[in-house]
Amino acid sequence: MTEVNIVNLIKNFSGMTRPAVDNISINIQNGELIALLGPSGCGKTTILKMITGLLTPDNGDILLDNQSILSVPTEKRNVVMVFQNYLLFPYMNVNENVGFSLKMKGDDPKVINKRVQEMLELVKLPDIGERRPKQLSGGQQQRVALARALIANPRLLLLDEPLSNLDAHLRDEMRELITSIQKKLGVTCMFVTHDQEEAVLLADKIALIFDGKLQNFAEPKEFYEKPINVSAAKFFGGVNFIELNKNTNYFDSSIGKIISNQKNVDELHSKCIATIRPENIKISRENIYQDNFFKGKIKSVIFSGTHTRYKIVINNLNLECSLQSLGIQNINKEDEVFVNLPKDKIWIMND
Amino acid sequence: MNQNLKKINIYSIYLGAFILVLPIIAFFINAFSFRWFYPQLIPKELSMQAWVRLKLIPREGSRTLEGFLDLWATNPTVIKALINSLTIGFVVTIVSIIIALPAARVLGLFNFKFKKLIIFLMVSPTILPPIAFVLGLNINFISLGFSGSFFGVCLVHLVPIMPYVVLTLTGIFANYNPDFEYQARTLGANKFKTFYLITLPAIAPGMVVAALFAFLVSWSQYLLTFLIGAGKIMTLPLLVFSTASSGNPALTAAISIIFIFPAILILFFTSKFVSGESSATSGFGKI
Ligand SMILES: Nc1ncnc2c1ncn2[C@@H]1O[C@H](COP(=O)(O)OP(=O)(O)OP(=O)(O)O)[C@@H](O)[C@H]1O
Ligand SMILES: [Mg+2]
Numbered sequence: 001m002t003e004v005n006i007v008n009l010i011k012n013f014s015g016m017t018r019p020a021v022d023n024i025s026i027n028i029q030n031g032e033l034i035a036l037l038g039p040s041g042c043g044k045t046t047i048l049k050m051i052t053g054l055l056t057p058d059n060g061d062i063l064l065d066n067q068s069i070l071s072v073p074t075e076k077r078n079v080v081m082v083f084q085n086y087l088l089f090p091y092m093n094v095n096e097n098v099g100f101s102l103k104m105k106g107d108d109p110k111v112i113n114k115r116v117q118e119m120l121e122l123v124k125l126p127d128i129g130e131r132r133p134k135q136l137s138g139g140q141q142q143r144v145a146l147a148r149a150l151i152a153n154p155r156l157l158l159l160d161e162p163l164s165n166l167d168a169h170l171r172d173e174m175r176e177l178i179t180s181i182q183k184k185l186g187v188t189c190m191f192v193t194h195d196q197e198e199a200v201l202l203a204d205k206i207a208l209i210f211d212g213k214l215q216n217f218a219e220p221k222e223f224y225e226k227p228i229n230v231s232a233a234k235f236f237g238g239v240n241f242i243e244l245n246k247n248t249n250y251f252d253s254s255i256g257k258i259i260s261n262q263k264n265v266d267e268l269h270s271k272c273i274a275t276i277r278p279e280n281i282k283i284s285r286e287n288i289y290q291d292n293f294f295k296g297k298i299k300s301v302i303f304s305g306t307h308t309r310y311k312i313v314i315n316n317l318n319l320e321c322s323l324q325s326l327g328i329q330n331i332n333k334e335d336e337v338f339v340n341l342p343k344d345k346i347w348i349m350n351d
Numbered sequence: 352m353n354q355n356l357k358k359i360n361i362y363s364i365y366l367g368a369f370i371l372v373l374p375i376i377a378f379f380i381n382a383f384s385f386r387w388f389y390p391q392l393i394p395k396e397l398s399m400q401a402w403v404r405l406k407l408i409p410r411e412g413s414r415t416l417e418g419f420l421d422l423w424a425t426n427p428t429v430i431k432a433l434i435n436s437l438t439i440g441f442v443v444t445i446v447s448i449i450i451a452l453p454a455a456r457v458l459g460l461f462n463f464k465f466k467k468l469i470i471f472l473m474v475s476p477t478i479l480p481p482i483a484f485v486l487g488l489n490i491n492f493i494s495l496g497f498s499g500s501f502f503g504v505c506l507v508h509l510v511p512i513m514p515y516v517v518l519t520l521t522g523i524f525a526n527y528n529p530d531f532e533y534q535a536r537t538l539g540a541n542k543f544k545t546f547y548l549i550t551l552p553a554i555a556p557g558m559v560v561a562a563l564f565a566f567l568v569s570w571s572q573y574l575l576t577f578l579i580g581a582g583k584i585m586t587l588p589l590l591v592f593s594t595a596s597s598g599n600p601a602l603t604a605a606i607s608i609i610f611i612f613p614a615i616l617i618l619f620f621t622s623k624f625v626s627g628e629s630s631a632t633s634g635f636g637k638i
Contacts, residue, residue: 074536087534091552104539
């Protein structure tokens with residue numbers, strides 16, 4: 001129901017040499033679920049707090065449906081945040097917790113009761129209304145917190161590390177619940193995580209942030225296939241990096257000539273870096289490749305069920321390759337192989 | 352062995368309690384006796400004469416409801432002192448908590464330069480003998496016209512009270528998570544409702560303890576009331592002293608009972624908040 005625009009947002013804290021949030025702009029479409037992803041201390045919570053109004057930005061603007069909310073007090077923004085540790089009010093039972101925002105609006109108690117029951121059913125906890133927060137498990141607290149946030153019909157729902165306090169099996173369950181409810185209600189939603197897998201599984205789009213700076217804001221797939229720089233690639237599990245020198249229609253590297261059919265070659269500097277995901281590298285005993293092939297040696301073979309990982313060395317350059325275990329040729333340690341970096345799979349970026 | 356040790360421990364607790372309670376028992380006997388002198392072990396004659404002289408109980412023969420009301424309507428000194436003590440105690444308690452709350456919040460929630468020094472300065476009145484500062488204060492109070500006034504006495508009571516109140520509330524805030532307030536705000540509660548519905552229930556146990564300290568410190572204040580009150584503000588401790596020096600033990604005992612009774616009552620109702628496990632006192636270690 002709401003389009004969100006974050007424009008050139010900056011926040012400084014005394015005692016920090018760099019801004020905690022450094023000129024970040026993000027556009028979120030109505031009903032989208034987006035992830036703020038980044039390592040600890042990169043400024044994710046600070047961004048959420050500025051959107052709720054608990055912190056005031058030093059510069060920039062936050063717009064909901066093209067209207068700035070900076071001068072609106074927190075309680076009137078209708079931007080609800082679910083904190084990492086749920087923060088269910090200990091002096092109230094579950095019903096009172098969930099109904100809190102409706103009570104603040106001054107709704108009729110009968111209406112509140114009905115809506116609370118609906119919400120508890122939505123999060124699949126219909127029978128715990130009389131309990132106190134202390135009598136709930138972590139997963140239940142999380143769902144009650146979600147119900148309490150959603151009942152307010154927020155224009156924007158903010159979730160701070162929604163899954164980090166849960167056990168692994170609860171995490172999957174909760175992840176599915178969040179996405180299904182979010183899509184069902186169509187609420188625009190932003191969540192914070194430092195776990196790239198979580199971001200990929202949940203989000204329509206990911207904003208990757210390092211040291212307060214936005215690295216890239218794009219669909220999850222793009223972070224795997226077209227990372228913006230080496231640190232972004234590494235954050236998403238990238239392991240293969242090759243330093244390049246740009247030439248007119250090919251690239252020079254320590255292992256030889258590399259060609260690519262990437263479109264944005266003009267934007268690349270003369271020194272740049274190529275990356276390729278382990279599952280996209282091909283190896284073979286015979287030379288069956290047209291271009292981008294190199295002679296290498298297998299350093300190690302690690303069988304891990306469906307996939308087998310090979311460590312390969314080509315002229316002092318180490319690469320990792322991951323092949324489906326089923327139906328591969330018999331390749332062993334110390335074998336000489338031909339390694340192919342397909343030109344449509346290799347990705348070149350500025351450092 | 353262990354069992355025996357436990358028994359000894361329990362007996363020693365009883366003994367300690369007995370030693371503490373003994374003088375109070377003596378008070379009671381004294382207050383209701385007539386000429387109880389050494390070496391009599393128990394008084395020869397029980398009597399209400401102390402209470403009659405204090406104009407709290409009417410003379411024999413007129414002890415009806417009207418008799419009591421008529422007597423109290425004459426506004427006996429003891430009742431005046433009791434009302435003064437209570438009013439000063441309540442006013443000072445409320446004012447001290449209102450002043451201390453914001454300070455304690457900052458001291459409990461945040462770390463900053465010189466925090467330890469500020470806490471030290473705040474508690475310094477408790478290690479300074481009152482006589483050391485009250486004489487100086489008295490001169491200022493006289494020139495400001497506070498001397499001999501209810502206001503002046505309340506003001507000077509705040510000096511020994513503030514440290515206890517600030518420290519107790521700081522302990523509470525050291526254990527307090529302000530995110531609960533932020534959560535309430537994002538759910539549509541304004542600042543006032545947030546304080547009332549979220550903050551207050553969380554800090555209430557600490558406030559009870561702080562109020563208890565404040566009231567009792569004010570309640571037992573003698574020197575400060577004596578000097579700043581300049582004889583015009585009569586409170587119970589002052590009355591106890593002046594009666595004691597006049598040398599009538601039964602009378603002194605009766606006033607003393609009136610003096611300690613409210614304190615015991617308050618302690619009785621709030622003791623559960625002062626015990627070690629309560630949230631009111633568990634934050635001290637974190638300050
Ligand atoms: N109130 C504050 N005063 C000073 N510095 C702060 C304040 N709040 C946050 N910071 C600093 O700002 C930076 C960003 O903090 P933030 O809480 O936004 O990180 P985060 O990305 O949410 O990290 P995490 O994943 O650990 O929660 C950190 O270096 C933090 O120390
Ligand atoms: Mg955070």
